[in-house]
Amino acid sequence: MRKVITAAITGVALALPASAHAISANMLVAPNPTVTGIATTFDGSLSSSLTFQIGCPSHIETYTWNFGDGTGATGKQVKHTYTRPGNYTATLTVDSGAAWCNTSTDSEVVRVLR
Secondary structure (H helix, E strand, O other): OHHHEEEOOOEEEEEEEEEOEEEEEEEEEOOOOEEEOOOEEOOOOEEEEEEOOOOOOOOOEEEEEEOOOOOOOEEOOEEEEEEEEEEEEEEEEOOOOOOOEEEEEEEEEEEEEE
């Protein structure tokens, strides 16, 4: 028999496996497209963590950005200025901080003009 954890949220009962863990990266980039020399905002605040696994934190510990041009940053919301035109695949990786819990990555192509 499979063990489940049941949680009641505003009158709705959820039955989840005892080892359920969901961490989800979600990034917004604005403006996109952008132009060289203009700061672009990368926002990961819509990322989420829902943990029902014993030993896994129920929050996101780190937000790691890769802007696709050889540079990166950390933080929930960061700014980056591209210096050359082109298409760059930017990625956000969120992590709960525990090695045995999962991470999640989201990516978006940033189009840089001029």
